[in-house]
Amino acid sequence: MKYLSEFRDGRRARMLAAEIGRIVTRPWSIMEVCGGQTHSIIRNGIDQLLPNGVEMIHGPGCPVCVTPLEVIDKALAIAALRNVIFCSFGDMLRVPGSRDDLFKVKGAGADVRVVYSPLDALKIARDNPAREVVFLAIGFETTAPANAMAVKLAKQQSLENFSMLVSHVLVPPAIEAIMNAPGNRVQAFLAAGHVCCVTGYASYPSIASRYRVPIVVTGFEPLDILEGIRRVVRQLELGEARVENAYERVVTEAGNVAAQKVLREVFAETDRTWRGIGTIPRSGWRLSDAYLDFDAEHRFDVADITTHESPLCRSGDVLKGAIKPHDCAAFGKECTPRSPLGATMVSSEGACAAYFNYGRFSRSER
Amino acid sequence: MxxxxxxxxxxxxxxxxxxxxxxxxxxxxxxxxxxxxxxxxxxxxxxxxxxxxxxxxDERSALETLRTFAELGILQEGLDELREKQDESAES
Amino acid sequence: MNASFDDQKHSNPDQDSPRSVRFSSTGKVSISGPLCPTPLRDYPHIILGHGGGGRLSSELIEHIFVPAFGNDALRTLADASVFPVHRGRLAMSTDSFVVRPLFFPGGNIGDLAVNGTINDLAMSGAVPHVLSVAFILEEGLAITELIAIVGSMAEAARRANVSIITGDTKVVDRGHGDGCYINTTGIGIVADGVDIAPSRAEPGDAIIVSGTVGDHGMAVMSVREGLEFESPIVSDTAALYPLVALILDATDDLHVLRDPTRGGLATTLNEIAVASSVGMMLDETAIPVSPTVASACELLGFDPFLVANEGKLVCIVPGPEAGTVVRQLRSHPLGAQAAVIGHCVADHPRTVVARTAIGASRVIAVPIGEQLPRIC
The missing domain is CATH 2.30.30.140 (SH3 type barrels.)
Structure with a gap:
């Protein structure tokens, strides 16, 4: 595919890696915020090309992993209601709630449907006027414009049987939370390219200067990721802490202005609990007051939820970069992709699942 | 993500x-x-x-990025060649 | 009521009695079904009576099944079909088919049900010989669709030189099935001296795949996801025995033969690696994937190595024999893109590893369940 295959060239990847090796003089810890980048790093083995000492820490940028347990439990409760068609991205179906996951609820008789786009959920609502159609609106800033448009169209078209269970999360507050965390080891960030498509990166320079941390907006293909790493290493070696854009073909400083306008209309900032991490102030979006009628939490009585997280699971420490997945005692034992204790073992881009699926061999080899 | x-x-x-x-x-x-x-x-x-x-x-940016990689490659190949020559002269 | 009713199993517990008809029924059926002598064509859809063992059932047999599958064994309409056994050992395999949608680019549930079972036979080195077929039809299925499915089955069976010699039909209430489910059971004949088992892979063996992977799964998925194509992805459903014959011709030392259906190439290779206690080292760039399948996988976040195939085989032969086997496979249209994709190794037993395009490595793991379109 154009704009993908050119950025996967093996020879150039090795040259970029060699260039990183040439400029690096001491160990550095770099966090890729985005789970999609984690996936690409493990899937392609990019970390294996890096010189010793350049360590990638896998960040919390996987919506499947950080969606709070309470929201999963609410989703399960709503999905189990009679007359509800519950729509979700495929990623969320195996995420464990306190007791069940959506697959199990579906198996027990709930009408749970996988959609590719929130517009598909809207169509299901149009086609089933007598049923309540609920969409699980999760994701970062990348996914938010799509979900916002779905609810905006629902309002325009007076689709009263459509509602959304919203749990959007935002990247910049998470970066700050990581930098503020005691024992933080992260010295530089690869910022998530597709989030920046929407938001731009105008909010990053203040973070870079406040925490003295280089931030490079980075794409997802092997060459993009290596170029992002090369640029942060260069800054680290020079003692700089700037914002750079290594994904210029896709990201502009201003981002997608049309999308931002709709986001401001449909969503409002809110404190958000990140699964495994805790509550981060103003780190999420909820539906704005103008759209509260479409909020599934208001429409269905699911306030009375008590959550239960596995005491063994250390996914929070993994998401903060404090430990590697295999440092967790439950990794590969009580916790596997087949019976995950935490969400990081569920999503294919969750750090634990990525390590379990792709990382075993490279670790044993070393 | x-x-x-x-x-x-x-x-x-x-x-x-x-x-x-x-x-x-x-x-x-x-x-x-x-x-x-x-x-x-x-x-x-x-x-x-x-x-x-x-x-x-943005097509132009895409080409530019690829050009940077190519230049880096040429630079790298040049360096490798230089090193090889140095190694050779050191050995002889 | 004759013997056709003695083996009813409830596919649907809500229902008092599933309607059943056997093709091999004597024709002297009970008249408890509808008596109206309306010809088949006046019922555009399957109704419960088509499984009732009455005249409607007989009409399905007479007008659809027997003409399509027509062979001497079936035509006798006895309660069981009798057929001669040849020299050698028998292989037997069964498989049920529940694909949704019933019709997809390149095939339908009918040819899938025939090819799927005879391929399982072929993977033990057996020449497929006879098949049984059992339908579970949902009330409301269009008769034209049933005719198309049955026609495809007949055509697939003819092409593979197997006979469909017995069968059964049940009808369930509307809403209790996806139109049509099919079970097929097949018997094949294994020649003396052929010994193929998943546990026979050894370090040094070459791993060969007969063509591009992921075509069937993505053909089905494309219909579900409303994808369109410049050059359509079509299911690779095909009978593989001709390729097996070519391989057996090319080498006396075929170690493993499998068809990577559900779970795709990754699952099959992992199963072999575990059964044989060998490691596998693949070259990711050597695994054939059609560009359109690769693009569709990219779009939906799928891994083509985990996507189902219905007309591909994996064979494992001693390294030195690989060249000859690949040449033989490529001589047949079904194997035109056959390639050596890697080798069995003594290192990392029971683990399948691939060298990635950028020269690093990754573990090819078994998927947990069905792949779903993902956003991240």
Whole structure:
């Protein structure tokens, strides 16, 4: 595919890696915020090309992993209601709630449907006027414009049987939370390219200067990721802490202005609990007051939820970069992709699942 | 976090007031909402996530990035050659 | 009521009695079904009576099944079909088919049900010989669709030189099935001296795949996800025995033969690696994937190595024999893109590893369940 295959060239990847090796003089810890980048790093083995000492820490940028347990439990409760068609991205179906996951609820008789786009959920609502159609609106800033448009169209078209269970999360507050965390080891960030498509990166320079941390907006293909790493290493070696854009073909400083306008209309900032991490102030979006009628939490009585997280699971420490997945005692034992204790073992881009699926061999080899 | 892929706009149409497009992803054609890229035209490339085009791809920047890599490669090959020559002279 | 009713199992517990008809019924059926002598064509859809063992059932047999599958064994309409056994050992395999949608680019549930079972036979080195077929039809299925499915089955069976010699039909209430489910059971004949088992892979063996992977799964998925194509992805459903014959011709030392259906190439290779206690080292760039399948996988976030195939085989032969086997496979249209994709190794037993395009490595793991379109 154009704009993908050119950025996967093996020879150039090795040259970029060699260039990183040439400029690096001491160990550095770099966090890729985005789970999609984690996936690409493990899937392609990019970390294996890096010189010793350049360590990638896998960040919390996987919506499947950080969606709070309470929201999963609410989703399960709503999905189990009679007359509800519950729509979700495929990623969320195996995420464990306190007791069940959506697959199990579906198996027990709930009408749970996988959609590719929130517009598909809207169509299901149009086609089933007598049923309540609920969409699980999760994701970062990348996914938010799509979900916002779905609810905006629902309002325009007076689709009263459509509602959304919203749990959007935002990247910049998470970066700050990581930098503020005691024992933080992260010295530089690869910022998530597709989030920046929407938001731009105008909010990053203040973070870079406040925490003295280089931030490079980075794409997802092997060459993009290596170029992002090369640029942060260069800054680290020079003692700089700037914002750079290594994904210029896709990201502009201003981002997608049309999308931002709709986001401001449909969503409002809110404190958000990140699964495994805790509550981060103003780190999420909820539906704005103008759209509260479409909020599934208001429409269905699911306030009375008590959550239960596995005491063994250390996914929070993994998401903060404090430990590697295999440092967790439950990794590969009580916790596997087949019976995950935490969400990081569920999503294919969750750090634990990525390590379990792709990382075993490279670790044993070393 | 976000699986998004580049596609070429083949056709633009209107669905109940929402601008939509047929986008070609390496031979696969899918309907995509273009509401967030009001200025995009047929033949342009966009990054698409969950059925929405969220960013138009800038061809010039793409080529520039690839050129940087190529130059880095030439630089690297030049360095390798230089090193090899130095090694040879050191050995002899 | 004759013997056709003695083996009813409830596919649907809500229902008092599933309607059943056997093709091999004597024709002297009970008249408890509808008596109206309306010809088949006046019922555009399957109704419960088509499984009732009455005249409607007989009409399905007479007008659809027997003409399509027509062979001497079936035509006798006895309660069981009797057929001669040849020299050698018998292989037997069964499989049920529940694909949705029923019709997809390149095939339908009918040819899938025939090819799927005879391929399982072929993977033990057996020449497929006879098949049984059992339908579970949902009330409301269009008769034209049933005719198309049955026609495809007949055509697939003819092409593979197997006979469909017995069968059964049940009808369930509307809403209790996806139109049509099919079970097929097949018997094949294994020649003396052929010994193929998943546990026979050894370090040094070459791993060969007969063509591009992921075509069937993505053909089905494309219909579900409303994808369109410049050059359509079509299911690779095909009978593989001709390729097996070519391989057996090319080498006396075929170690493993499998068809990577559900779970795709990755699952099959992992199963072999575990059964044989060998490691596998693949070259990711050597695994054939059609460009359109690769693009569709990219779009939906799928891994083509985990996507189902219905007309591909994996064979494992001693390294030195690989060249000859690949040449033989490529001589047949079904194997035109056959390739050596890697080798069995003594290192990392029971683990399948691939060298990635950028020269690093990754583990190819078994998927947990069905792949779903993902956003991240």
């Amino acid at each position: 976000c699986l998004a892929v580049p596609g070429r706009v083949e056709r633009i149409y209107d669905a109940d007031g929402t601008p939509m497009g047929k986008l070609n992803f390496g031979g696969v054609v899918k309907d995509v909402c273009l509401a967030y890229l009001p200025d995009i035209g047929v033949g342009d490339y966009a990054i698409v996530h969950v059925g929405f085009a969220i960013s138009q791809i």
